[in-house]
Every structure is written in C-alpha cells, then in structure tokens.
Amino acid sequence: MIRLEGITKSFAGKEGAVVALDGIDLTIAKGEIFGIIGSSGAGKSTLVRLINLLERPTGGEVFVAGERVTDAKGERLRDLRRSIGMVFQHFNLLSARTVAGNVAYPLELTGQYGRVEIAERVAALLARVGLSEHAKKYPRQLSGGQKQRVGIARALASEPQVLLCDEATSALDPQTTGAVLDLLRQINRDLGVTIVLITHEMDVIRRTCDRVAVLDRGRVVEEGPVTDVFLHPRHAATLRLVREAEPDGGSLDAVAASDLGGRAVRLTFTGAAAHQPILGRIACENLVDYAILAGRVGHIRETPYAQFTVSLSGRDVAGAIAGLRASGVDVELQAGIPLPQLEERPRHVV
Numbered sequence: 001m002i003r004l005e006g007i008t009k010s011f012a013g014k015e016g017a018v019v020a021l022d023g024i025d026l027t028i029a030k031g032e033i034f035g036i037i038g039s040s041g042a043g044k045s046t047l048v049r050l051i052n053l054l055e056r057p058t059g060g061e062v063f064v065a066g067e068r069v070t071d072a073k074g075e076r077l078r079d080l081r082r083s084i085g086m087v088f089q090h091f092n093l094l095s096a097r098t099v100a101g102n103v104a105y106p107l108e109l110t111g112q113y114g115r116v117e118i119a120e121r122v123a124a125l126l127a128r129v130g131l132s133e134h135a136k137k138y139p140r141q142l143s144g145g146q147k148q149r150v151g152i153a154r155a156l157a158s159e160p161q162v163l164l165c166d167e168a169t170s171a172l173d174p175q176t177t178g179a180v181l182d183l184l185r186q187i188n189r190d191l192g193v194t195i196v197l198i199t200h201e202m203d204v205i206r207r208t209c210d211r212v213a214v215l216d217r218g219r220v221v222e223e224g225p226v227t228d229v230f231l232h233p234r235h236a237a238t239l240r241l242v243r244e245a246e247p248d249g250g251s252l253d254a255v256a257a258s259d260l261g262g263r264a265v266r267l268t269f270t271g272a273a274a275h276q277p278i279l280g281r282i283a284c285e286n287l288v289d290y291a292i293l294a295g296r297v298g299h300i301r302e303t304p305y306a307q308f309t310v311s312l313s314g315r316d317v318a319g320a321i322a323g324l325r326a327s328g329v330d331v332e333l334q335a336g337i338p339l340p341q342l343e344e345r346p347r348h349v350v
C-alpha cells in the first residue's frame, strides 16, 4: 500500500543541513496497522508527512497504492491527499464550527456534495465514532477523547484508504487512550483502512499494531511483527522504549544471573502456552530448580504472553531446556551476555 525507497530528508539549519531521515526503506501492507516508534527527534513526524507529501523527500521515492507519487502535483496531489486521512495530536479542530461542521468541512471543500448528502454522511461518521449526541456542540464543550473522535470522523470523511495518526493519543489520559485505540482498531477491521500510527510509546504499539518499525536518528534500526520486536528487542533504542513502558520491567542484567551459579535463560511463552504450567512440570521432570529473576506478563493485541528470566540449577538443566523448547517455549541463553552487546545485530530490514 505504501512503499518508501531510499528516503532521505534534510532541512537547512543555521549550522548547516539537519538530516532528519537517512535512507529509509519501508513497506506497509494494505489493511495493516503499522506503528512507527521512536524518541523525540527521531524523525517520525517528518516520515509520516512524507507519505501524504506535506513534505517532499530530498532523495528517494514514495509509492502509494502501487503508484509513484514522489513529485505529484495539482489534481493528482489533491486526489492523493483525499485518499490519505490524517489525525493530529492536538486535534486541529475549527473552534468556530460545531462538531458536525468540523466533520462536514472536508466534504464542503470538494464542492462535490449537496447539503443533504453532506448531512447524511456526517451523521453516519458521527455514529461510527460514537458522537451522534454531540453533533451541535463546539470543540470547547468536548473532552480530549471526544475531540479526537471528531478528528477521526473528519479524517474519514473523504473515505480514505490510509489513515495517518501522528501521536493521536499523546495528549490523552491512559483510559481515553485505550478507548481511542480501540476505535482505530474497529475502523481498521470494519473499513479495511490501512493505519500508520506514529508514537513514542511502546504501549500504544503493543495494544494496537500488527507490525512496527523503530526509528532512531533518522534510520529504521529494527522492524518486524510487534510480538518479535516487543518481546525480543535487539537495538538499544528499542530496549529503551520497551523499558520505558515497563520501568520495573522484564529485562535483566544477565551478569547478575550468572553470579547465582545457575544457567540464566529467558523464557517466552506466547498464545496458549502463556496459560499452561509448563515451567513447573519440566522442572519436576528434570529435577531442576529455578529462581525467577525478572518477568512480565500481558497481551500483545489479543495474544497473551509471559516472559521470565530464570536461573536454572539442579540435575538436568540441558534436559529442561530441551523440554521447554519441545513444549513451544522460546528459550534464549543469557548467561554472561550483557544485553547491550546485542544491539548491533540488526533485525531483518525490508
């Protein structure tokens, strides 16, 4: 659906050029929810603004729906922008217009629709985002979550194929964030709209996305299914973002584990395995004991996961590791390997 090839973007700065994006190759499939995560200044906003050509790349090519659009102009550019809706962090609503008026605005701009048709479309859009009762209110009378629902309805007005969400939940409290992310997932399911979600929060990615790319200093440093990237972060930037999501989290200073005299392993149970008593059974069978050194339990979208770093000791540690693997548990040997050393091994790059 969206393909970025060799994208670079520089801005002129007082002290020479600022390189915001430095060779981005990215493919986003039709119908997926794709997350782009990175800390402040990583280049996320610049990247997302290149997709609808609010910014032009310094080098490289942009393809949308199979068409090269890198230097689209005039009617072609307007068509492209209509096919890509955008949702903003600070909602960008027109304060002098009602909720219905805000959603109607992009339809009025096209000049293609009569009053009745616009009213019908707006009513359907407000019903979709759960705001039918608030149609006549003004933005100042709404909560942050309701304002963002107006922003989403407005972005959907031109029936886009793609929805770009730039930090769409960053101004919202955690509960409202959850509700807005649920709405985005429902829109993706019901309408098949491809969603590109920009965020600095791993939790937003964990709850919402199919795949994720981690951006660091203008480069994609890690990319893959959220389960892989979230449970097995490899680059230092990804580790940092995962740890921010779980400050007391699941990662362990592996050196400490080896000090305990056991075999330190990180065990990852996903799906049904997350709810089964596999570890206890295999420990009994192999006469091994385990100390839990770190752990985390939760869901990645609907998939349950449990991840523990344990120190195994006792009769048949190798047998226990083999048994865990045979039971579908992902086992990574940790002993003596400080995690930061792993960062230079890139995950696959498209």
Ligand SMILES: Nc1ncnc2c1ncn2[C@@H]1O[C@H](COP(=O)(O)OP(=O)(O)OP(=O)(O)O)[C@@H](O)[C@H]1O
Pocket: 011, 012, 013, 018, 019, 020, 038, 039, 040, 041, 042, 043, 044, 045, 046, 047, 200
């Ligand atoms: N119009 C511009 N002129 C000059 N430099 C810019 C411009 N836009 C972005 N930059 C620079 O490009 C880099 C990437 O910025 P960008 O806003 O894309 O990052 P970001 O990951 O979205 O950060 P944040 O989360 O803080 O918004 C930064 O160094 C920024 O200062």
